[in-house]
Each structure stands twice: as C-alpha cells, then as structure tokens.
Amino acid sequence: DVKVTQSSRYLVKRTGEKVFLECVQDMDHENMFWYRQDPGLGLRLIYFSYDVKMKEKGDIPEGYSVSREKKERFSLILESASTNQTSMYLCAAQGGGTEAFFGQGTRLTVV
Amino acid sequence: AQSVTQLGSHVSVSEGALVLLRCNYSSSVPPYLFWYVQYPNQGLQLLLKYTTGATLVKGINGFEAEFKKSETSFHLTKPSAHMSDAAEYFCAVSEGNNAGNMLTFGGGTRLMVKP
Numbered sequence: 001d002v003k004v005t006q007s008s009r010y011l012v013k014r015t016g017e018k019v020f021l022e023c024v025q026d027m028d029h030e031n032m033f034w035y036r037q038d039p040g041l042g043l044r045l046i047y048f049s050y051d052v053k054m055k056e057k058g059d060i061p062e063g064y065s066v067s068r069e070k071k072e073r074f075s076l077i078l079e080s081a082s083t084n085q086t087s088m089y090l091c092a093a094q095g096g097g098t099e100a101f102f103g104q105g106t107r108l109t110v111v
Numbered sequence: 112a113q114s115v116t117q118l119g120s121h122v123s124v125s126e127g128a129l130v131l132l133r134c135n136y137s138s139s140v141p142p143y144l145f146w147y148v149q150y151p152n153q154g155l156q157l158l159l160k161y162t163t164g165a166t167l168v169k170g171i172n173g174f175e176a177e178f179k180k181s182e183t184s185f186h187l188t189k190p191s192a193h194m195s196d197a198a199e200y201f202c203a204v205s206e207g208n209n210a211g212n213m214l215t216f217g218g219g220t221r222l223m224v225k226p
Binding site: 004009031033040041042043045048090092094098099100101102103104105107 | 147157162216217
C-alpha cells in the first residue's frame with residue numbers, strides 16, 4: 001500500500017507565524033491533496049496537485065498556499081497563521097482516479 | 112459536479128445489531144464510490160470501494176456496500192456491530208478513472224456502539 005507521511009502529528013504555532021505542513025508519499029502517485037477537517041463540516045479541500053509544479057484551488061484556499069517541487073512531496077503553507085486555522089489537516093495521495101491514501105493527520109493549534 | 116450526502120451525522124446501535132450507514136451521491140458520469148473509516152486522531156482508512164463490475168462489494172472488518180444506480184445510493188452495512196466499530200465513516204465519490212478526478216466526501220457519520 002501507499003504510505004503517506006505527514007511531518008508532524010501535533011503542532012502549536014503563534015498567530016502571524018508562517019507555518020509549513022509537509023507531506024510525503026512513497027509511491028509514484030500523480031495526485032496529492034490537502035484537506036482540513038473540522039467538527040460538523042467534514043473534509044474540505046484546500047488545494048490539490050496533479051503534477052509537479054501544478055496546483056489547483058479547492059473549496060477553501062484563502063489563507064493557504066502550496067508547493068510541489070517533487071512528485072513525492074506536497075507542502076501546505078499558512079502564510080500568516082490565524083486562530084481560525086486551528087484544525088486537523090489531512091494530506092492524501094491518489095493515482096489514476098482510484099482511492100486516496102491518507103496520512104495520519106496534523107492537528108494544528110494556533111494561539 | 113459530483114456531490115455526496117450522508118444521512119445522519121450520528122448513528123447509535125447496540126453491540127451485535129445491524130449497522131446501516133446511508134450514502135447518496137450525484138454524478139454526471141458513472142461514479143467510483145468509496146467508504147472510509149476514521150478512528151480518533153487518525154487519518155482516513157479505506158474500508159471498501161466500487162469501481163466497476165459486481166455491485167455488492169465487501170470490505171475490511173466485515174463491512175459491505177451495495178451500489179444501486181437507480182437509487183444513486185451506496186449504503187454501508189455490517190450484520191453485527193462490534194465495540195471496535197465505533198468511529199467516523201465517510202462516503203466519497205470520484206468521477207471516473209482520470210488523473211485529476213479528486214474525491215468528493217460526504218459530511219461523515221459518527222457511529223456509536225452501545226454495550
């Protein structure tokens with residue numbers, strides 16, 4: 001199975017900090033995704049990428065950017081963290097339209 | 112555009128009882144359908160998927176789901192609930208087998224199992 005690894009399980013950052021969330025997959029999957037998950041709101045897509053250096057906005061891209069310089073790595077960047085970005089962040093990798101494989105998640109708290 | 116509706120954000124069953132989690136979707140093309148499970152503070156794990164072929168699909172942990180095109184449904188069932196089944200369950204749809212066809216998720220259903 002594909003393994004998707006997120007760099008941190010828990011993270012605490014201060015308001016205004018620049019935050020990097022890293023995600024690495026160990027297979028050659030084209031698509032990678034960043035979601036945030038909040039109680040009662042399910043999973044909401046922030047950004048996705050279907051190839052190196054390619055990115056597309058999802059449903060809630062405001063306040064976020066992404067980087068995909070190598071096929072296996074997809075980074076989510078919070079340019080200036082705010083308290084309303086406190087959430088669980090999930091990275092996923094998908095090949096050829098089949099199932100997505102998820103990382104363990106990063107629970108980010110912005111104080 | 113594709114969408115997924117999960118009826119019931121919370122479902123409670125007794126241990127040993129039937130589990131039924133409902134999922135309806137909309138899709139403009141033949142869909143690929145998935146059920147994922149999420150345990151507390153974990154990522155999502157694939158339970159089962161339907162792509163083509165047999166409409167009744169079996170997954171891990173005794174779960175199964177049936178694709179019913181006429182009802183645009185993909186409900187998840189398990190004959191006998193176990194305490195370890197308590198988790199959040201997500202239904203998802205993907206439109207076809209092309210790169211860039213991302214999954215659209217339902218809002219999730221939290222399953223509680225009473226002893």
